[in-house]
Amino acid sequence: MSAEVSGVRIGVEERRARLRARQLAAVDDVAEVVEGLVALHATDPATVFLSVAARLCRPSGAIAAVEEALYGSGSGPGSGPALVRMMAMRRTMFVVSRESAPDVFAAAGRDIAARERTKLLEHLARGGGWDAAWLAEVEAEVEAALDRHGESGGARLSALVPRLREQVVVGRGKPYETTQNVASRVIRVMAAEYRIERRRPAGSWTSGQFRWARAEPLPERPVGPAREAVVRAWLRAYGPGTEADLKWWTGWTLTEVRKALKAVGAETVRLDDGAGHILPGHILPGDTEPAEPPPPGPVLLPGLDPTPMGWQDRDWFLPRSHRAELFDGTGNVGPTVWWGGEVIGGWAQRADGSVVWRQLTDRGAEAAGAVDRAAAELVGLLGGVRITPRFRTPLERELSA
Incomplete structure (x- = not known):
């Protein structure tokens, strides 16, 4: 990016x-949490x-509040x-x-959905001899x-x-x-295209066995302004x-990232990466005022939480010496313990x-004492529900044994 580096x-x-003030401060409702993080990891x-x-x-009501936000009450206008x-x-x-x-x-989703459809058609052609016309008929039947x-x-x-029970040969x-x-692959692509959406699971709130429903069509957005909106939200x-960082988080090319940063008028600053280097960083225009964070407090974040997954470079909040314990082999973070805007440990739930x-x-x-109390409060919130992260990390496995 050609912008000159400012003196900031x-x-x-x-x-x-900033991390404490914008991502770890306690707020009143689910919508504030999601807005403050842009998106919640949901794998x-x-x-x-x-x-x-x-x-x-008030975390005690979080489970019911999130279920309402995800699935709606199902009764009356505005209940979706x-x-x-x-x-x-x-x-x-x-x-x-x-x-x-x-x-x-x-x-970010439309291009991925197109690639998923291409892969599905190749899968169907190789394994069953079916083509796009056959797939379109099946999808119409699902709808x-x-x-x-x-x-x-x-x-x-x-x-x-x-026809969802048709068998395809693999390998x-x-x-x-x-x-x-073919069912799971067809449903996956329809969901990626947002023609159908996940609804309340058949089981508890930890279940991944979702019910499916027709999705409310999304308004069309041109890709350029949409990327600008996403970058603006990420910078905020x-x-x-x-x-x-932004290239990693979005999955875009560097050219696409630079174009969006230019479009939002991002300012360039001198950024301490936590490893002794000063790099060009980016902020929203005028976002130079020092943050006013809440007092330091313990925060226990789950595996794949958006905050530790928000940047490619994490040296400024997590020493590299602890990465191997807290991440799996493909870069997925496990449960982390935070204090004062940095990771100071990891946690797990035992049997x-x-x-x-x-x-x-x-x-x-x-x-340490505050974290002990926070861990006890988390036991109460879970209410006997057993949580096993989808991606197990070395420290989580060791602690949960």
Whole structure:
């Protein structure tokens, strides 16, 4: 990016202060949490609930509040879901507000959906000889079944649409050759295109066995303005950040990132990366005032929480020496313990329901005692529900044993 670097320098302490003020401060409702984070990671259903609970002034009501926001009450005008699940940045499942969904889909979801459709057609052609016309007929039958019968799980949809039970050959001619139903792949692509959407699961709030319903069509957005909206939201929540941070978070090319940064008029600052380097960073225009964070306090975030996954470069809030314990081999973060805008440890739930944690950075007796109390409060919030992260990390496995 060609913008000149301003004289403003933003150091590690200011970055942590912004993180505390914008992402870890307690707020009153679910909508404020989602707006403050742009999007909630939703690959693991439990993450959505625990990410919100960690940031609510009254976390005891978080489970019911998130369920209402995700699925609606189902009675009367305005009772529909306020939050939307969709595949978006980095081909990852997210929960976003219904208001921001059109921009997120146009900026990051639409291209992913197109690639998913291409892969599905190749899969069907190789394994069963079916083409785009056959797929279109099956998809029309799925939509018709949902129109007639309402929300339905995958098994019920397969019963209503027999062609979803067709078998496709995987790895033809290979030692591992097998067959699979086409149902999951077809439903996945329809969801990626936001023709159908996930509704209340068949089970508890931790279940990933969702029912499906016809999706309310999203308003069309041109890709350029949509990307500008997403970058503006990211800078508001995660700024300052580098081009590399934003490229990683969005999954876009560097050219696309630079174009969006220019369009929003992002200012360039001198940014301390926490490893002894000063890099060009980016903020929203005029966003140079020091943050006023709340007093330091303990925050226990779940695996895949948006905050530790918000930047590619994490040295300023998490020492590299602790990465191997807190991340799995593909870059997914496990449960983390925060104090003063930095990660000071990790936590896990044991089979008996207790929550235990390990301190990786010593911030004194006050911090350790506050984390102990927060862990006990989390046990009460979970109410006996067992949480096992979708992606297990070394420290979480060790603590939960």
